[in-house]
Amino acid sequence: MSSTLHIGRQPIVNRDGELFAYELLFRDSQHNRATVLDDFAATSHVIRNAFGEFGLGHVLENRSGFINVSADLLLSDTIELLPAATVVLEILETVELSEAVVARCAELAAKGFRLALDDVLEFDARHQPLLPHIHVVKIDVLACTPAQLAHAVAAFRPFGVMLLAEKIDSMEQYAQCRELGFDLFQGYFFARPTILTSKQSSPPNWALLQLLGLLNRDASLAELVQAFKPSPQMSFTLLKLVNSVACGAPCHIDSIEHAIAILGRRQLMRWVQLLLFTRQEQGLPKQDPLVNLAVCRGRLMELLAQQRHPGNRSLAEQGFMVGLLSLLDALYQQPRDTLLNPLQLQDDVRTALLDGSGTLGLLLAEVLALESSEPSPPDLASDAAGLLLEAMQWTDRLLLEVGG
Known part of the structure; x- marks a missing residue:
């Protein structure tokens, strides 16, 4: 089941007028406003969408991201999902500054997180x-008189914090704050929030619940x-999460096992909990034909790699990933690239996946030829049809198991 996801972002600029960061905002539609009834839930949706759906690189464009946090979120483990070097945790004005906070x-x-008062x-x-x-201390320009602004700047400056003037609506306000x-x-003087929209197909509930159970009992990496x-949706989400959390660090993923190892069990557990908490749909049917085909294709790629290159476990794992991701464009209704x-x-x-080149590309071409019932390439293994049957049976068993 596909759903339309939204996230708002508003630029924050420095004294030279250059883009410094974005504030990420909860949006539940294309309209540039939102009614927030639950701060924890709203920010959880922002985190899920920015880091797990859109991808952090796309949303922030290599800038920092300010994210509102309530007291509950601040005190929870969820906040530690975020990459400290990239986010600024913006403590809402409703948060009681207790000893625990x-x-x-x-x-x-x-731990390296930057914090802001909102x-x-x-x-x-x-x-x-x-x-x-x-x-960072964010001061509400609209709610202050010029004298109050000057007093606030003088009071906070000795603490060595950066001062951010928010809700600037005019050149006069900007000039005054710059002078101070x-x-x-x-503020709106620079730009109104823009709405990023994406149509995404999220991991089904049954897959998330099964994974949560495995993590709770400390299952093996193989499990x-x-x-x-x-x-395929959950695998794709895992790759986007790893990419977001790594924040551009040099790391080229070649298998699901590799991605899990990079993210780590604790982080994976938090993400699964967050995804379940922010569900907006019931998940795909367990027998979605595109999902079945992608799983079967992944298994056949794995079997062919094992047959053609015995002992090369890494190639077999890569083969499964290529097969599983080869139907992303159909599942998500977007271009593969x-x-x-x-x-x-x-x-x-x-x-x-993009060019059909290399050893894995040749294996994928063989798989596609088998699926289409076209004449087999000359080098296609004589027992490849038997491997296809084995892959189909494996897929049926696997989906029957997860279907309970």
Whole structure:
């Protein structure tokens, strides 16, 4: 089942007018507004969409991302899903600055997270214990008089924080804030939030629940890899998550096993919980024919690689990934290169999927020839049809097992 996903982003600029960061905003439609009834749920959707659906590189364009956090989210493990070097955790004005919140902020700052105070009007004694851990203070320009703005700047400046003037609507406000010494600026004067929209097909509930059960009982890596095999959508989501969390670090993924190893069990557990928490649909039917074909194609690629290159376990794993991802364009109704571009796939996997080249590309061509019942290429193994039958039977058993 496909659904339309939305996320808002608004630019934050520096004193030279250059793009410094984006604030990521909850949006539930194409309309440039949203009614937020639950801060935790709203931010959870922002995290899911930005990091697991759109892909962080696409959303932030190598800039930092400011994300609103409630007290519940700040104190939860979920926040540690995010790459500390990329995000700025924006503590909402509704958060009570309790001892627990201050201690948590100190812990997050020690882990490399940058923290911001949102919608500040003036310096308050309650801010003082928190300020050693704060990187940015956002001051609401619309709610302050010029005298209040000047007083706030003077009060916060000794703490070494960056000062961000938010809700700037006019050139006059911008000039005034720049004169006062603000470091960063945000508001409709620069740009209204833009809405990013994407049609995505999310992992089905049964696949997420099965994976959560395996993680809860500390299943082996082989069992975790097996859990991804019935769901191309879940495998695709895993690759996007790894790419987002890695934040452009040099890492070229060649298999599901490799992706799980990079992400780590704890992070994987958090993502599965987040995906289940933010469900907007019931998931794909368990017998979706495109899913079945993708799984079967992955298994056949794996079997052919094992037969042609015995002992090359890595090639067999790559073969399964190529087969599983070879129907992404049909599943997601988008061009294949558009879907693959954000992923840091190993060159052999990528070129096989986009150009049909290399060893994996030749194996994929054989698989497609078998599926189409066209005359077999001269070098097609005589028992390839038997491998296809074996792959079909394996797929039927696998999907029957996950179907319960």
